[in-house]
Amino acid sequence: MTPVAEQADREFLDAARLALRAPAGGGDPLEALGWWDLLPELSDRDARAAAFALFRAQGRELVSSAALGGLLAAPFLAATGLAPGALVATVSRRSPRRGERLVAIGDVTGAALLVDRPGHGAAVLAHDQVSLRPVAVAGRLAVHEVELDPSAWKAAVPESVAAPARVAGRSLGRLALALEILGAAEGALALAVAHAAAREQFGQPIGAFQAVRHLLAWARTDCVALDAVTTVAVRLGEAAPPRHAEVVKALAGRNGRRVCERALQALGAIGFTTEHDHHHFHSRVLALDALLGTSAELTHALGAWFRETGTDPAVPAAVLLSD
Template sequence: MRPLLAEGADDAFVDAASRALRAGDGGDPLTSLGWWDLLTELADLTARQAALALFRAQGRELADSAALGALMAQPFLDLTGLSPGKLVAAIPRRSARRGERLVVVGDVAGRSLLIDRPGHGADVVAADEVELRTVAVAGRLTIREIDREPPAAVPAVPEDRAAPARARGRFLGRIAAALEILGAAEAGLLLAAEHAAAREQFGRPIGTFQAVRHLLAWALTDLAAVDGVTATAVRLDGDTPPRHDQVVKALAGRNGRRVCQRTLQVLGAIGFTAEHDHHHFHSRVLALDALLGTSTELTHGLGTWVRETRTDPALPAAALLRRWDS
């Protein structure tokens, strides 16, 4: 699927990942990409860009893998002695009725799960030792909620060592989720743009009507904003201000939802049908927005933090200049 935004170095990584995900040769596309090896090299900019480009490709292709949990577990690999691909983090998701729950994304068979308990450390358990319940969602995304955790014991990673690894894992997870939201929303916009060019009313394509063009333009503007903040976060990494990952994830969730709503308006009734792919891209955006803090929760939390601390969460100009100079 061709990108809707301007092409750059990052798009080469996305296109390569998209081709691998589409290959469908029966093997693990992440292995064929060498993605698991990239997890040990995230300090290098090029490796980091390549590793995180996978998530934008997954959104575009509606691919399903354990990559998000594996990426979040990466800071714990040295602490647990496990190799990349063997450890997958359970991801927090807030339920309106039951509070915060832990879910795993993708196929975790044969892997170990990192069950992080903030304030108490992190445990490592085999996936078959926990009770997993499948969450029925569209979007071609496998999500299982942990219904029963093993009883708490001496944590495999004590809290003093788990805390910095947890912060790093959540930073990586939020940036990755934002990129996957971006990819899914891009694909939804492409469907709407193609429909607007082909569907005719009153003897001409509906894409020539001003109202439709405005919807598509607003959607593209929303995507450009997410593209900019995610690219900056990937490049600057640890040089970003405090809570920048929350800013990126909140913006991606809000804009991704907005793009899906506007493109659905362009598609009209056909966009509501089960046969049309738009609802899968829309559902992928909604499912990812629910992980690691929704756009609403993160925005409210950031607002409270800014009000109480008088902290400016904006990126300093010097950091932005380093991004473009490098």
């Protein structure tokens, strides 16, 4: 990536973080950023980088929005005739105790909900056709469980159209989740670094001790690796190899958990308290890892796919070196 592109990416991220810090009641930060206007332009590299910068910023600032659902719904907009922001996709999540449940992330008030059922197409339900039950999730993540009358579900998008849109939407969603996990992991690491510089033992900061420095160095390495992978994935867009977003999401779940665990070791007992922000960063990483396939689930599925097809998951060097 050129220095100009790197500078532009930093500017996108800084602008998104600034907008998300705006006081409550100051309006929708997505509207303020013009984020919804970026969705029809995702084929453009700069627009794509700006759109995905929001998710990394959300992780760093521990803010929730309807952006994930809006991104998942983007490939369905042409088939539904709805504008960006007017349609938000639900996310299917399997509970060990309660089976498959639908959830909506962020404030989806006033938006139509897309309920996709693989093999059957997708339905568009008005806000008054469903009930939203808030779910208590740590990490300052706004999650609502979606309950609907099965008789209200009628396919507005046939399966022949929904199938390719579903693949595209999930690829976008997995990359977005990977970036938000990265942002949250970076937030947890920043807390640990600050603590290591301020906390003293035996007359010196604990960050001077080799064991603590190794922990923080390993955590930083995991963040840098994930940063590099997500940056390439955003730059490639549709040129990425098949199932590349699954590879990125699987790496994000693994690296994000490792960063938070090592940061917790550096923080010590204070990191275990619910009042400390590490609790929220770590919980957000775990919650996001559970959406659209956990790291363990995706790794297992990708391994089976590689064995069956012999597909090389690496990004071709010619693609990486292209402008």
